[in-house]
Amino acid sequence: MQNSPLPVLSTQHGSLRLLTLNRADKLNAFTPEMLALLSASIEEALADEATRVIAITGSGAKAFAAGNDIERLVSLDGVAAYRDMVAGQRALLRLHDCAKPTIAMVNGYALGGGFELALACDFIVASTNASFAFPEITLNTMPGWGGTQLAVAKMGLACAKRFVMSGRRFSAQECEAYGFIHGLAAPDELFDAVQSLAATLASYDPFAIEMSKRALNRANELPLSAGLDFEAAQYAVNFSSEGARAGLRQFLERQSARRTARTHLAPVTP
């Protein structure tokens, strides 16, 4: 008997864990099994000390993910649809607020739930042939995996309304101009671009990255004064780490070495 392929594949590339949605024949449309394995794979990557950055992509050349599986969705009753949306929201909220930096490597269509998944990541790096849309309105439905909230947080209310209420597909170039895409690359250079961003993120102290991300995420949820209190508390927690003092000390040592090198230079005579 033939085993069915895993709906999510995990591969390790140095300190980068790449998770690949693996249902190319259906443009990586989500099933509950795929969502459950994606969540489990994220937890596994978070628990692995050698993994410093998590990236998510889609298999095949056409799609990151074309959203929730419409064939399955159409048969759900209201309660089942509600539970489905809450499960998606929980998974994406966990991703959005996890301790490690995350990158959506968008290699084609990012539609509906696929767009929501990309927005739940810290960074979106897209191929030049990628496109983004919330087509739900064209199906007389609406985003339900956090899309209305994440879109406003990531692109502002006016821009989010354009996406959610028009249903139109936007090119990666248009999205870059809107500011929520952090890098564009030719399809065959996309993974290199993701690896380069991941290498930068992995070169910093993981605790400083985690504390910064936590404070940034709260900015969308708290009034300014509470957000500033939270930032100050996070700053103090981070400052108590050995990494923070080592980083500051190393800067001073580099400056001191530069000063010494300058004093040993022969004076320039006119």
Ligand code: COA
């Ligand atoms: N759910 C279930 N199946 C999907 C799907 C989805 N969201 N998106 C694509 N597929 C399937 C298609 O039914 C097709 O299956 P088949 O080969 O068994 O017929 C396969 O994936 C390829 O898609 P196809 O439509 O033939 O490719 P295309 O290049 O002509 O069009 C899209 C690509 C993305 C424009 C089109 O598939 C589409 O509009 N998909 C729905 C996107 C959407 O509305 N998402 C939000 C869902 S709430």
